Amino acid sequence: MKGLFCKIKSLGIGKDYAVSLSLFFGGCFFFLFGNLSSAGAKTPIEKIRAVGDLNYPPYSFIDKNGKICGYNVDIAKAVFKEAELDYTLDLTHWQNCLRQFDTREADVIIRIGYSNNRLDEYAYSFASILVYYDFVLPDSSLIKTSKELQGKRIAVVKDYISEEYMQLHYLTEKVVLVADYKEGLAVLRRGEVDALICDRKTVEYYRRLHQTDKADLRAIPSNLPPFECAIATHLDQTELLAKLDAAYFRLKDKGVLDEIYNRWFGEFYYARQYQLLVYLFAFVAFICLVVFVFLFFLRRNIRIATKQLRDSQASLLQEKEKAVRADRLKSQFLANMSHEVRTPLNAIVGFSQLLVQEECAEVKEEYAELITTNTQLLLAIFGDILDLSKIESGVIDFASQHFDFALLFQSLEQTFQQGMKKEGVELLAIHPYETCVICADQQRLSQVITNLVMNAIKFTPQGRVEMGYRVKDQGIYGYVKDTGIGIQEASVEKLFDRFYKVDQFSQGTGLGLSICKAIMDSCHGEIGVESTYGDGSLFWFFYPCELETVS
Ligand code: ADP
Numbered sequence: 076m077k078g079l080f081c082k083i084k085s086l087g088i089g090k091d092y093a094v095s096l097s098l099f100f101g102g103c104f105f106f107l108f109g110n111l112s113s114a115g116a117k118t119p120i121e122k123i124r125a126v127g128d129l130n131y132p133p134y135s136f137i138d139k140n141g142k143i144c145g146y147n148v149d150i151a152k153a154v155f156k157e158a159e160l161d162y163t164l165d166l167t168h169w170q171n172c173l174r175q176f177d178t179r180e181a182d183v184i185i186r187i188g189y190s191n192n193r194l195d196e197y198a199y200s201f202a203s204i205l206v207y208y209d210f211v212l213p214d215s216s217l218i219k220t221s222k223e224l225q226g227k228r229i230a231v232v233k234d235y236i237s238e239e240y241m242q243l244h245y246l247t248e249k250v251v252l253v254a255d256y257k258e259g260l261a262v263l264r265r266g267e268v269d270a271l272i273c274d275r276k277t278v279e280y281y282r283r284l285h286q287t288d289k290a291d292l293r294a295i296p297s298n299l300p301p302f303e304c305a306i307a308t309h310l311d312q313t314e315l316l317a318k319l320d321a322a323y324f325r326l327k328d329k330g331v332l333d334e335i336y337n338r339w340f341g342e343f344y345y346a347r348q349y350q351l352l353v354y355l356f357a358f359v360a361f362i363c364l365v366v367f368v369f370l371f372f373l374r375r376n377i378r379i380a381t382k383q384l385r386d387s388q389a390s391l392l393q394e395k396e397k398a399v400r401a402d403r404l405k406s407q408f409l410a411n412m413s414h415e416v417r418t419p420l421n422a423i424v425g426f427s428q429l430l431v432q433e434e435c436a437e438v439k440e441e442y443a444e445l446i447t448t449n450t451q452l453l454l455a456i457f458g459d460i461l462d463l464s465k466i467e468s469g470v471i472d473f474a475s476q477h478f479d480f481a482l483l484f485q486s487l488e489q490t491f492q493q494g495m496k497k498e499g500v501e502l503l504a505i506h507p508y509e510t511c512v513i514c515a516d517q518q519r520l521s522q523v524i525t526n527l528v529m530n531a532i533k534f535t536p537q538g539r540v541e542m543g544y545r546v547k548d549q550g551i552y553g554y555v556k557d558t559g560i561g562i563q564e565a566s567v568e569k570l571f572d573r574f575y576k577v578d579q580f581s582q583g584t585g586l587g588l589s590i591c592k593a594i595m596d597s598c599h600g601e602i603g604v605e606s607t608y609g610d611g612s613l614f615w616f617f618y619p620c621e622l623e624t625v626s
Contacts, residue, residue, distance in 0.1 A: 122161045122162065122163075123155075123160055123161070123162045123163075123182040123183055123315065124162070124163050124165070124180065124181050124182050124183070125151055125155070125162055125163070125164045125165075125181065125182065125183040125184070125185050126164075126165050126166070126167055126171075126172045126175055126176065126181040126183070126184055126185070127143075127145075127147055127148060127151070127164065127165075127166045127167075127172065127184065127185040127186060128166065128168075128169045128172060128186065128255070129166040129167050129168050129169070129255070130168070130169070130255035130256055130257045131145070131147075131169070131186070131255075131256065131274070131277065132145060132256075132277060132280045132281075133145055133146055133276060133277070133280045133339055133340075134146050134147040134148075134186055134274075134276070134277075134304075135147045135148050135166055135185065135186060136166070137166065143164065143165075143166045145339070146204075146335065146336070146339040146340070147185045147186040147304075148164065148166075148185065149335045149338070149339070150185075150202055150306075150332065150335055151164060151183075151185035151186075151202075151306060152164065153326055153331055153332075153335065154200075154202055154306065154319055154322045154323055154326060155319075155322075157322035157323075157325055157326050157331075158318040158319055158321070158322035160315075160318065162183075164185070168254065168255065169232065169233075169234055169235070169254075169255060170233065170234055170254070172184055173234055176309075177196075179309065182308060182309065182312060182315065183306060183307070183308050183315070183319075184197070184306070184307045185306055186204075186304050186305070186306065187199075187304060187305070187307045188206065188235065188236035188302050188303070188304045189203075189236075189302055189303045189304070189305065190236055190239055190302070192239065193307075195310075196309075196310070197307040197308075197309075197310070198307060198308050198309065198310045198312065198313070198316050199303075199305040199306075199307050200305050200306040200307065200308070200316055200319045200320050200323060201305065201320045201323045201324070202305055202306040202319065202320075202323045203303045203304060203305035203306075204303070204304055204305075205301050205302070205303055205304075206236075206274055206275070206276075206301055206302055206303070206304050207274070207275040207296075207297075207301045208237060208240070208272055208273065208274065208275065208297045208299045208301075209272075209273055209274075209275045209278050209294040209295065209296055209297055210224060210229075210270040210271070210272060210273075210294065210295050210296075210297050211259075211260070211263065211270060211271045211272075211273045211278050211281075211292050211293070211294050212263075212269065212270050212292070212293050212294075212295065213263060213264065213266075213291060213292065213293070214291050214292060214293045215291075216269065216270075216293065218269065218270070218295070219295070220295060221295055221296065221297050221298055224269065224270055226249070227249070227269035227270065228249045228251055228267070228268040228269050228270075229241065229249065229250055229251065229268060229269065229270050229271070229272055230251045230252075230253050230259040230262050230263060230267075230268040230270070230271040230272070231250050231251070231252055231253070231259075231271075231272050232252075232253055232254070232255055232256060232259060232272075233252045233253065233254060236302055237272045237299070238250075238252070240272075240299050240300075241272070251267070251268050253271075256271070256273055256274075256277055256281075259271040259273065260281065260292075263292075264291070272297065272299075273294075275294070275296075276340065278292070278294045282294070306319055408573065411573060411574045412460065415456055415574055415584065415585070416453065416456060419449035419450070419452045419453040419456070420449075420453060422445060422446070422449040423446050423449045423450055423453070426442045426443075426445045426446045426449075427442075427446060429442055430442040430443060430446065452584070455583075455584050456584045456586070459584045459586035459587070459590060460586065462586075462590055463573070463586055463589055463590050463593055466590065466593040466594060466597060467593050473516040473519060473597060473598055474516055474518075475514050475515055475516055475620070475621075476514065476515075476516075476517060477512060477513070477514050477623065478512070478513070478515075478517050479510055479511060479512050480511040480512070480513050480515070480520075480544070480551060481506060481508050481509060481510055481511040483517060483520070483521065484504065484506060484524075484542075484544060485504075485506060487521060487524055487525065487528075487542075488502070488504035488542065491525075491528055491532070491542075495532065497532060497535075499536070499537040499538075500532060500535050500536075500537060500538060500539070500540060501538075501539045501540070502528075502532070502539075502540050502542070503539060503540065503541045503542070504541075504542045504543065505541065505542070505543030505544075507543070507544070507545050508546070508625055508626060509626055510624055510625070510626050511546065511551075511622075511624070511625050511626075512622075512623040512624040512625075513551065513620045513621060513622050513623060514620055514621035514623065515551070515598075515618060515620035515621075516598070519594045519598070520551070520618060522590070522591075522594065523553075523591045523594055523595070523602075523616055523618075524542070524553060524555070526587040526588070526590065526591050527542075527553075527555040527591065527614045527616075528540065528542055528555050529587070530555075530583075530587060530588070530614070531555045531556075531557035531559060531612070531614070532557075533581075533582065533583070534557065534559040534560050534581075534612075535557040535558060535559030535560070535611070536559070536560070537558075538557065538558030538559065538611070539557070539558050540555065540556070540557045540558075540559075541554075541555070541556045541557070542554070542555050542556075543556075546622055546625050547617070548617070548619075549619055549620075549621075549622065550600070550617055550618050550619035550620050550622075551617070551618045551620060552615065552616075552617050553615065553616050553618070554613060554614065554615040554616075555613075555614045555615075556611065556612070556613045556614075557611045557612055558610070558611040559611050559612060560608075560609065560611075561606045561607050561608040561609050561610050561611055561612055562577060562604070562606040562608060562612055563577070563608045564608070567604060567606060570588050570604060571588045571589055571591075571592040571602070572589065573585065573586060573589045574586060574589075575588075575589075591616070595616055595617075595618070598618060598619065598620075599619055600616060600617050600618045600619055601616065601617045602614075602615070602616040602617075603615055603616075
């Protein structure tokens with residue numbers, strides 16, 4: 076067998092091929108020889124004892140349930156079963172495996188690396204796998220390539236092929252021998268060595284184990300040549316070896332070996348790729364989600380900001396319109412004022428001058444009367460103007476108090492009756508309740524009623540004026556009805572404007588109804604008029620207030 080290897084090598088074929096071919100021809104040789112020898116009926120195989128490395132995951136190791144497992148364990152079991160062998164399989168420390176094999180306590184080693192040195196002692200079967208070595212370093216190590224490891228401390232498992240390789244290829248490194256990979260990783264993590272030389276698949280296994288914790292290890296490929304590992308028997312167990320090889324080929328044909336390989340390595344690699352894809356997908360999905368959420372909130376904020384902007388624009392426009400209207404009203408008001416004030420003032424100034432020059436006592440008296448009338452008018456205008464502007468500007472607070480409206484109505488009627496100087500005009504008051512206690516501003520209510528009654532009397536040359544009220548919709552509904560001159564339809568809507576008088580020559584400031592409207596607006600009430608020209612008018616108001624006792 077050794078000679079066969081040497082011959083192939085001497086043909087100049089690459090070392091890896093040489094190993095493979097050697098194993099192939101060696102296997103064939105043992106297969107034929109085994110069959111021939113079995114024909115010669117040597118000692119029958121009764122029971123075999125197989126051993127394997129205890130600390131060589133994922134090839135042979137003890138799982139978390141305490142069971143022996145691994146790729147080599149599965150291959151060995153399948154091969155032993157296919158070969159119909161009665162066997163026991165134990166995993167023990169590698170040095171122990173070798174010792175038990177030496178002392179023939181064990182018949183088979185389920186996995187041992189091929190080396191020329193071992194050919195004198197081991198007969199290799201076809202049940203083999205190609206192995207690559209990597210250097211394992213702590214993730215924090217600054218070393219990037221295997222060249223940088225020259226002269227560094229390297230942990231090597233005693234009696235592994237790597238030990239032979241280190242002597243052959245890396246003489247400059249300081250080799251630290253360890254019992255197994257477990258110890259090798261321990262010294263590496265403690266920083267006692269710079270690297271551990273380790274089977275690539277074992278590195279993958281340990282790194283996978285640490286994925287859930289932290290990947291504290293990193294692997295860099297070594298330039299050590301790959302080598303084959305196979306089930307091995309003693310050199311004189313040719314029959315056993317032949318059986319194992321025959322079983323191995325049968326299993327290969329059935330696809331069992333591939334299935335075992337995929338179970339241990341295929342799935343893992345696919346799973347890793349799949350895992351990477353899942354991570355990538357999750358990352359992309361996360362980024363999409365973040366972008367989506369960002370855009371959602373951005374759109375929402377823009378929508379809110381736009382709405383706020385539109386609202387403030389609309390309110391600004393409203394404010395502007397208000398300001399323009401107020402400015403127009405102010406100008407109008409000032410124009411009206413100057414006109415309204417100038418008329419009586421001119422009369423006062425003019426008649427005062429005439430009064431001085433006039434000698435006739437009767438005419439003088441007439442002038443004096445005119446001056447008095449205009450002075451009173453002027454005073455009334457100022458009084459009304461001040462009253463109106465105070466109400467509109469909210470300077471006057473509405474002082475609500477509890478009082479009996481029925482009593483107030485009666486006393487107002489009496490006052491009007493006493494002041495009635497007009498002949499042919501009758502004042503009628505309707506008193507629907509004996510008591511009507513409400514909470515309202517007595518003075519403002521009186522002012523509205525007085526204005527309406529005074530107007531009705533003023534604009535009724537003959538006939539009747541009726542004043543009345545009733546409780547309605549949580550407030551007081553009051554009215555003043557007359558059979559006076561009435562108001563034309565065109566004038567009705569302007570009645571509550573300031574200084575408006577249907578007849579400019581009629582007595583009054585033209586502010587009375589404006590004051591009534593301002594009072595009603597301030598207390599959220601209403602005021603209105605219905606009138607038929609020539610027949611009379613009905614002025615009404617609704618003053619909302621708290622009603623207490625009505626009987
Ligand atoms: P004034 O204080 O000058 O009476 P008002 O604002 O009270 O001013 O009234 C405005 C105008 O409305 C009056 O000049 C008059 O032309 C008209 N008016 C008010 N009340 C009546 C009424 N009862 N009948 C007819 N016209 C009225």
